Amino acid sequence: MSARSARRRRAEAYLSQPYVAKLNMAIEAGAIPLIPGAVAHLDVKHDGWCPKLRGGLCRCQPDLEVRWEPTAEVQA
Numbered sequence: 001m002s003a004r005s006a007r008r009r010r011a012e013a014y015l016s017q018p019y020v021a022k023l024n025m026a027i028e029a030g031a032i033p034l035i036p037g038a039v040a041h042l043d044v045k046h047d048g049w050c051p052k053l054r055g056g057l058c059r060c061q062p063d064l065e066v067r068w069e070p071t072a073e074v075q076a
């Protein structure tokens with residue numbers, strides 16, 4: 001297997017995780033705004049049984065929580 005195909009397989013595996021689609025939908029719907037200059041921390045809270053917690057791929061429907069870093073310079 002070439003390095004390129006290995007990277008492609010890893011990318012496909014990442015994108016197949018349920019929370020990635022949920023995150024992308026939240027961004028596209030404006031539920032998680034992308035604000036230039038702002039810093040946001042995303043907490044992905046997986047279920048206790050999720051393989052992601054043991055180095056595998058996510059199979060649960062994790063809760064996503066965004067925490068914004070307070071900045072005085074950013075206009076939301």
Ligand SMILES: [Zn+2]
Nearest residue numbers: 046050058060
């Ligand atoms: Zn998970």
